[in-house]
Amino acid sequence: MYFWGIEVRLTVWREGVDVLEGVRRWWDRYAGQLLVALVALILAIAFRYANGVLWMELYQFVSRPWQSQYNPSLVVEEAKVRELRYRIQELEMQNNQLRQMLSLPSTLSTQATWAQIIGRSADAWWQQVIISKGSSHGITTGAIATGAGGLVGRITETSPHSSRVLLISDPSSSVGVVVSRSRALGILRGQSQGTGVLEFLDRDPDAKVGDIIATSSFSTLYPEGLPVGRIRSINLNHQPAPEALVDFSAPIPALEFVKVYAPPQ
């Protein structure tokens, strides 16, 4: 038994040496690669911490030859569109004056910058765009992006010359909205496509197919009264809350420019 003990111990020792030998050989062979991978990991942690700002800057710089400035004269100007615009302007003026008389805060800042969409999301699970203006143009995190048609999203990341917009069509984005006609409240979430799901807060909301949806005054992230979309279909029996499918009014996949407003106070 004693011999057995020694025998066993000797084998263990020899195997230990073999293992050490193996580790050393592995080290001799792969130390360089391991070092490269570890350095890459440290760099990646730093890059993650900065959330890709360097990448956004470089992308903006590289794509500069394909960028163009927004030119309002390029927008198709039919007489009818012009007329509607004048009327809206008039109504907005009146609205602002009435708000001033009631000493209510104004909804959307008058300062806005146009920016070109230069890139889309780096992952199909996310609905984002990269735009060609950033913190050096006065854009801050939380700023509101609108496009032809209405609300588009909000800025989640800025680098000096570019920003990332989280679109309202993203499932992780939620917008407090209201049905324009009946003032029924709800929360709108994206579905990664051209539609969103509106979850009503009320059990029996007054909403019809075709109703216009706008941001509500209870929304903390978005200013009040921005057009968002139109109800396509309603499911009042949905649990836990009634739901409606909403078509976004802005043609998000086709947009080339967005207008960025300062975040609401």
Next chain:
Amino acid sequence: MPLPNNKAVKKFLDLIQPWRGLAMLFLSLWLCMLLMPLRLPGLAIGDIAPNWLLIWLVSFSLSRPVLVAIIMGMAIGLVHDALTIPQELTASVPSHVWGMMLISGLTALLQKQRYLQEDFISVALIVFGMTVLAETAIAMQWSFLSFTGKYNLGQIWTQQQRIALVSALLSGLWAPVLHFPLTRLRIPQLDNRP
């Protein structure tokens, strides 16, 4: 790699020789990162583009030790997170790290046991399979998050089918385009293939 017969070029290449491989590794990774937000016609289907970072990672992991591949997978996962996840949501959304670590480790294992040879078809096939795995890893994380009530489980898995299939198809098709230049520019000191 055939080089132009020019003294100055040769001298320059000799000078940077020790760093050439590393520089190529780094530059090719940056090129892939810059390709990620692009949607070129013919290169994207339904707003889904090839996953260049994943192709790069598979290409790196082939014929590398598993540990090295997994560490690089972690690094690439973090990089992909930085490219996509909004800062304010960091804690409450899926990370790419797990999927990337899984696929880099698996790729390294695959090659080690010589299940597959290194040619056009097998690289495309590996990338196809790995993309499906990576997207499924993301979908599973979303599924866990769906218990909070914010996300819809059914919607996540319809999304997963669409994204995994299209992304795997595109990535698989474009994989050889990235893989072969990368393998021709290997690091001499770090290359241990016969």
